[in-house]
Amino acid sequence: MYPVHIREETPRRLAALRHAGAFEEIGCTFGQTCQILEERGLLSQAGCMIGIYWDNPVLTPPGALHSHAAIQAPETMPIVAPLEELRLAGGRHAVLRYTGPYSGLADAYRYIFNDWLPAAGEVQAEGPVIEIYRNAAMETPSNELVTEICVPLL
Template sequence: MLAGYMTPGAAICNAAARRRCRARPATVPRAVDASGSWGIVGRPAAVGTTMYPVEIRKMSPLTRFGLPHRGPYPGIGATFLRLGHLFDASGLPGQVVLRAGVYHDAPARVAPDRMRSHACCGFGAEIWMPLAFDRIVIEGGRSAVMTYSGPYSGLAAAWAWLYAESLPAGESPAAAPPHEIYRSLFPAIPVETQLTEVVVPLTP
């Protein structure tokens, strides 16, 4: 799934409050299209024996702003860096309070060079954004949430373990894109103790 990308959002922590920008219409991530883009086909084999905390939560809807990434998911770090540079250049009001990666396509069904994702940020107050950014609305609902602690290079194994072994009995992934929420970022937090939440929407 995901492995080895550089720290998401590392360059987007210092957006200044200098001007308001025009809004872009919201985009609701669509996980299933005519080609059946999302949906786990079987479950990948677990890697190793490491276990991570998993709980069922009722997630609130989220609105995020970001840039689309097309291609292998490990390359999304470059899009996060571009996002940071654009935020700084735009002089956005408010302060970035959350970074997230939204992954629209299942690697089991979509070729790596065609996989779609978004590098996103959230703000603590409602703001106007330049047209250069997508406005992504993540629908809420029941979700399996895995808390991963460690470097991003270990996320691939954590994703595999989640789908292979840790979804509660009777639960299945919904036709909605999973996403990662980056709760702490390097260099403020040492890479070994960074916290990432992997959120997998579940069927009702």
């Protein structure tokens, strides 16, 4: 149904803002992250936007979910409060490439967790699920948005 492949993710340094609450509401936090970097003249140095999702929304009530709205940052870029520096270790990940509006991501998640992982004989490892946004929602029609859902594997 969706293309999935296994990829070795490289370690990443991120400038991030914490988001509490429903994952679907993280867009405003991404806006704040970008605004802070823009005000500091650093947005042009930043890489792609990355969502970091620490909890399982099936097991955790929406009010208790926590995530980060992040942007990949080069080592030379200063990260100062209210932004926090996060480092992702990288490693082996199942990567589902989804094209379409963010409202369709829930179906992609159901597919990778309920269908693909069991069929492939893979097991999710500890660590967050990340979303890598390959194009910007402000500049791209919603049906052309490309999101990579990256699930850490054992």
